[in-house]
Amino acid sequence: xxxxxxxxxxxxxxxxxxxxxxxxxxxxxxxxxxxxxxxxxxxxxxxxxxxxxxxxxxxxxxxxxxxxxxxxxxxxxxxxxxxxxxxxxxxxxxxxxxxxxxxxxxxxxxxxxxxxxxxxxxxxxxxxxxxxxxxxxxxxxxxxxxxxxxxxxxxxxxxxxxxxxxxxxxxxxxxxxxxxxxxxxxxxxxxxxxxxxxxxxxxxxxxxxxxxxxxxxxxxxxxxxxxxxxxxxxxxxxxxxxxxxxxxxxxxxxxxxxxxxxxxxxxxxxxxxxxxxxxxxxxxxxxxxxxxxxxxxxxxxxxxxxxxxxxxxxxxxxxxx
Amino acid sequence: xxxxxxxxxxxxxxxxxxxxxxxxxxxxxxxxxxxxxxxxxxxxxxxxxxxxxxxxxxxxxxxxxxxxxxxxxxxxxxxxxxxxxxxxxxxxxxxxxxxxxxxxxxxxxxxxxxxxxxxxxxxxxxxxxxxxxxxxxxxxxxxxxxxxxxxxxxxxxxxxxxxxxxxxxxxxxxxxxxxxxxxxxxxxxxxxxxxxxxxxxxxxxxxxxxxxxxxxxxxxxxxxxxxxxxxxxxxxxxxxxxxxxxxxxxxxxxxxxxxxxxxxxxxxxxxxxxxxxxxxxxxxxxxxxxxxxxxxxxxxxxxxxxxxxxxxxxxxxxxxxxxxxxxxxxxxxxxxxxxx
Numbered sequence: 001x002x003x004x005x006x007x008x009x010x011x012x013x014x015x016x017x018x019x020x021x022x023x024x025x026x027x028x029x030x031x032x033x034x035x036x037x038x039x040x041x042x043x044x045x046x047x048x049x050x051x052x053x054x055x056x057x058x059x060x061x062x063x064x065x066x067x068x069x070x071x072x073x074x075x076x077x078x079x080x081x082x083x084x085x086x087x088x089x090x091x092x093x094x095x096x097x098x099x100x101x102x103x104x105x106x107x108x109x110x111x112x113x114x115x116x117x118x119x120x121x122x123x124x125x126x127x128x129x130x131x132x133x134x135x136x137x138x139x140x141x142x143x144x145x146x147x148x149x150x151x152x153x154x155x156x157x158x159x160x161x162x163x164x165x166x167x168x169x170x171x172x173x174x175x176x177x178x179x180x181x182x183x184x185x186x187x188x189x190x191x192x193x194x195x196x197x198x199x200x201x202x203x204x205x206x207x208x209x210x211x212x213x214x215x216x217x218x219x220x221x222x223x224x225x226x227x228x229x230x231x232x233x234x235x236x237x238x239x240x241x242x243x244x245x246x247x248x249x250x251x252x253x254x255x256x257x258x259x260x261x262x263x264x265x266x267x268x269x270x271x272x273x274x275x276x277x278x279x280x281x282x283x284x285x286x287x288x289x290x291x292x293x294x295x296x297x298x299x300x301x302x303x304x305x306x307x308x309x310x311x312x313x314x315x316x317x318x319x320x321x
Numbered sequence: 322x323x324x325x326x327x328x329x330x331x332x333x334x335x336x337x338x339x340x341x342x343x344x345x346x347x348x349x350x351x352x353x354x355x356x357x358x359x360x361x362x363x364x365x366x367x368x369x370x371x372x373x374x375x376x377x378x379x380x381x382x383x384x385x386x387x388x389x390x391x392x393x394x395x396x397x398x399x400x401x402x403x404x405x406x407x408x409x410x411x412x413x414x415x416x417x418x419x420x421x422x423x424x425x426x427x428x429x430x431x432x433x434x435x436x437x438x439x440x441x442x443x444x445x446x447x448x449x450x451x452x453x454x455x456x457x458x459x460x461x462x463x464x465x466x467x468x469x470x471x472x473x474x475x476x477x478x479x480x481x482x483x484x485x486x487x488x489x490x491x492x493x494x495x496x497x498x499x500x501x502x503x504x505x506x507x508x509x510x511x512x513x514x515x516x517x518x519x520x521x522x523x524x525x526x527x528x529x530x531x532x533x534x535x536x537x538x539x540x541x542x543x544x545x546x547x548x549x550x551x552x553x554x555x556x557x558x559x560x561x562x563x564x565x566x567x568x569x570x571x572x573x574x575x576x577x578x579x580x581x582x583x584x585x586x587x588x589x590x591x592x593x594x595x596x597x598x599x600x601x602x603x604x605x606x607x608x609x610x611x612x613x614x615x616x617x618x619x620x621x622x623x624x625x626x627x628x629x630x631x632x633x634x635x636x637x638x639x640x641x642x643x644x645x646x647x648x649x650x651x652x653x654x655x656x657x658x659x660x661x
Contacts, residue, residue: 141635146628
């Protein structure tokens with residue numbers, strides 16, 4: 001088990017290094033640099049040169065790469081070119097918001113998705129199953145950003161139930177915990193609704209297939225044969241076996257959640273990682289792009305690591321490979 | 322017989338090309354995309370017809386569409402591709418024609434403007450219809466690019482094995498582990514987003530799951546007797562791979578391809594929504610939603626209709642893909658039969 005874990009960890013670190021080197025290469029091979037976007041035609045060229053020198057963009061590529069890797073190892077991610085702040089602070093501000101949003105959405109989409117999937121698989125070809133299948137295909141086909149816009153139009157412009165974006169201006173403090181919580185909940189409702197619904201559909205589809213697969217196993221026939229009521233068979237025997245693949249799905253849903261939060265954060269102006277990333281990419285803020293790529297990459301790699309390890313814990317056959 | 326029908330289908334290609342070249346309003350929209358769209362729309366139909374004909378004789382192709390979801394998916398997809406092909410005949414106004422600067426702005430849907438007008442008085446319905454060409458083209462061609470890449474990687478990894486295979490699959494896993502949207506945003510921000518660049522970027526970031534499927538298919542097929550027979554006859558490996566292994570290994574992948582087209586259309590529309598995708602004067606659905614975002618409350622139609630168009634298209638492709646997947650999975654099919 002220990003050796004399996006270390007081998008997996010080593011793979012993950014190598015994978016992350018590969019992704020980062022690719023990103024670094026792509027950023028610097030592409031024509032233009034961040035200062036091209038900041039200057040006007042009147043900016044004197046000497047000033048530009050000075051700026052490039054200040055940020056080390058005039059050095060040969062391998063030196064820049066070496067300097068950057070060195071910094072990362074020491075925990076120094078550099079200075080944002082656009083915000084003039086340490087990249088570490090920029091990311092540290094954004095990360096809690098993204099984690100909050102995505103963990104809540106994950107909760108919604110696994111709860112709703114699992115129940116929907118199991119119920120429609122158990123009542124296969126019933127009216128409920130057919131409706132659930134159609135609805136989940138439709139949700140699966142929704143452009144998430146458009147769905148978010150429509151929810152905004154309905155709930156915050158027409159009905160005025162929820163704010164259209166942002167996090168509110170109630171500061172966090174122990175004495176005003178109640179108002180803070182209420183404001184957070186109001187601001188979180190629409191983003192979580194959108195992201196959670198989008199994910200629930202794919203979990204439901206997956207769960208339905210998995211449960212249908214399990215329903216055809218011999219032990220199900222045995223369970224029915226010894227006279228167990230259907231509810232017990234479905235939830236105790238079928239669901240337990242069918243939910244093993246769900247562990248993998250939890251780990252592998254990290255990329256989906258991160259991509260999804262990019263979409264949702266842009267629309268609901270949620271100050272998380274996704275928005276930081278989109279803004280950095282639009283401004284070509286190299287240090288922020290690299291660091292946030294590293295952070296999302298690590299989260300994804302961590303997700304698949306957790307999935308692999310917990311899978312190995314459940315199923316001993318995998319450890320041997 | 323089969324071969325003759327395929328020839329007929331392939332000769333439809335220049336015909337459709339001619340149809341498209343004649344469309345005048347489209348010409349104004351830029352040569353680059355014009356060319357791409359002509360080729361893709363022209364390629365799409367013959368490929369579909371040829372695929373239907375090449376099917377094994379024991380299974381008629383329409384048997385694949387017994388399932389209602391596959392049938393509806395097919396109907397929607399075919400209808401939308403017809404709309405894309407016949408766009409010049411279907412529109413009521415030119416998609417670029419601007420109306421009166423005061424009286425034609427932000428008109429709500431009416432009998433004259435079925436989906437209303439935008440800030441410049443342009444007819445939204447005509448723009449949505451023309452947008453179908455862009456979305457479908459980008460979806461279909463970039464999935465084709467992914468298919469080619471995925472077949473090369475998956476085919477080699479499945480057929481050869483050894484260190485090359487494990488290196489290729491490592492690469493696949495590495496790219497699969499990374500959020501695709503992040504890769505796309507990076508790539509799109511770094512290279513100027515012309516239609517061809519967008520197609521290539523979407524294709525190059527989408528081949529990984531297909532490579533895995535191809536590899537699985539190849540591994541399954543090379544253990545069959547007819548491949549052993551081909552080997553025993555002394556055929557060279559590339560010939561065995563191309564003539565005997567790949568056709569059988571690629572057949573079940575058609576379902577995954579349909580699902581990928583839907584997914585790619587969604588991704589492209591989000592890039593365009595961010596303003597990082599296609600640029601004016603090309604009309605894409607994502608861009609139309611973007612332009613209606615500021616006036617969501619006063620002119621709701623500007624964002625709503627293009628979004629419905631995306632939804633319908635992706636729904637069609639997803640239904641088709643789901644239905645085909647069930648049709649190709651014998652286990653699922655027998656389960657359905659035994660229950661019916």
